[in-house]
Amino acid sequence: MSHRNARSNLCWSARAAAVVVLLAALVTGASAQELIEGRNYARLKNPQPVESGKNIEVIEFFSYGCPHCGDLEPSIQSWLKSKPADVQFRRVPVMFQQRWENLARVFYTLEAMGEENKLSPEVFSAVNAKGIQLWNEKDFFDWAASKGLDRKKVEEIFKSFAVAGKVNRAKQQAQVYNIQSTPTIVVDGKFITGSDRIAGGHAGMPAAIDALVAKARAERPKS
Numbered sequence: 001m002s003h004r005n006a007r008s009n010l011c012w013s014a015r016a017a018a019v020v021v022l023l024a025a026l027v028t029g030a031s032a033q034e035l036i037e038g039r040n041y042a043r044l045k046n047p048q049p050v051e052s053g054k055n056i057e058v059i060e061f062f063s064y065g066c067p068h069c070g071d072l073e074p075s076i077q078s079w080l081k082s083k084p085a086d087v088q089f090r091r092v093p094v095m096f097q098q099r100w101e102n103l104a105r106v107f108y109t110l111e112a113m114g115e116e117n118k119l120s121p122e123v124f125s126a127v128n129a130k131g132i133q134l135w136n137e138k139d140f141f142d143w144a145a146s147k148g149l150d151r152k153k154v155e156e157i158f159k160s161f162a163v164a165g166k167v168n169r170a171k172q173q174a175q176v177y178n179i180q181s182t183p184t185i186v187v188d189g190k191f192i193t194g195s196d197r198i199a200g201g202h203a204g205m206p207a208a209i210d211a212l213v214a215k216a217r218a219e220r221p222k223s
Helices: 004-035 066-079 097-114 116-129 137-146 151-158 162-178 201-219
Strands: 056-062 089-094 182-187 191-193
Touching: 004 089, 056 066, 056 201, 066 116, 066 201, 089 097, 089 137, 097 116, 097 151, 097 162, 137 201, 151 162, 151 201, 182 201
Parallel strands: 056 089
Antiparallel strands: 056 182, 182 191
């Protein structure tokens, strides 16, 4: 084969690859903009007030004990890196099982210590991939210490009235939103969806969240 033909084939391959990438992007964008109410998401009959003020609120109802939540986590982390400036994200732990209540305490303990963003991916991995029973208090305290946290402080916060209050409030919020499965995403107190409703599953969730955020933004009263 001549050098000229080789260069021509390489150029064709590059163009073909670019076309494939462009088509994939277009398909993803189109699917994100064409979410169907009743199929890809539901509109809550009783919209709930948000805690984000002028910002649009995105809530993830989750549990560290939920393998599907762990699978979604990389997509959530990716979305957070490019989250719109007028969007406020927060997590609410769900307690379908007794052991999930202590995992909710784990979440609020890490949040109180300013370590939740950093360590949440590692908690998912520890519980779901490594089989570490972080719902057992001693196991969690030992694990937290292995991550460089002050074990005594972790134990104090974990058992505090403040964390107990947040756990009880999380239970109330899950009831108000009638959360039946995890992970569940609620956008601006009015739209609810999950990976099982979205084309592409977990990977399609960031684009779906952005689409619902845009919908919520358009429906908010103009200031």
